Amino acid sequence: MDILIRPAEPTDYEPLGEITAQAYLRDGLLAFGDEDDWYFQELRNVAKRAEAAEVLVAAENGRLLGGVTYVPHGGPLAELASPAEAEIRMLAVAHEARGRGVGQALVQACVDRAAATGTDLVLCTQPTMRSAHRIYERLGFTRVPERDWKPIPGNDFTLLTYKLTL
Template sequence: MDILIRPAQPTDYEPLGEITARAYLDDGLLAFGDEDDWYLTELKDVAKRARTAEVLVAAEDNHLLGGVTYVPHGGPLAELARPGEAEIRMLAVAHEARGRGVGQALVRACVERAAASGSDLVLCTQPTMHTAHRLYERLGFLRVPERDWHPVPGDDFTLLTYKLTL
């Protein structure tokens, strides 16, 4: 399979938003609700992300397979990156493309960008995302439990933190 990783183009925004939202909905990953969830709107708004971060897509024969948002340190979309760190956000792979190395290719592209900028790489993930955890660990990311956090104050929902030191 020839997976091309490239920056998202405006024509990719809507289909990538749908892939991302569908992945989170179908996998039960919307921690805050369902199709009316405010975060679903954020997941669909690729154009907004692309204004302040680097959105990458995976494509095969001009067919979108998934995408990820790479956030350099200090970017407005950074949730947990500290000085010297970049962050991965909203990694999603279309259901029909899973198990083909798409997620790995997208994460590796982010690793390359972080390494080129001299940054380490961090990300947060939900406790139920076991397949993603295995991918991150296979690529050298380590759990950093002291940086786990609660996106909604007062709620017991926790996001797990992983870090790759480059």
């Protein structure tokens, strides 16, 4: 496996947006379940998040396999992180590339960035994302249930919190 993790380039934005949005849609991870879901559009908009955070991609032989958004401490895209923490958001791997270590490589790249600055790292995940939970736990993240939260007011949709203390 010769997977390269690198910062996203503008030419990556559209294909990465499709990989990310389709992964969430296909896995049933959108709160309202279809392409009309507001978050589906957010997932597609890589250019928007690249303006405010670091978007990383996994590529092999020039083909995108997935991506993740790394929000440095104090970044405007942080949903969960305190000002002293960095955050991982919108991790996605194309279905045909799953099971090859792509997700773990993307998370490890975020861990490396946080470690370089001595910043703890947090993320939120859905209860059904069990494969992702295994990656996080393998890399040393632990559950922080007291920080679980509901991003949609009036809805029972809950996100679980994981933290890596560096």
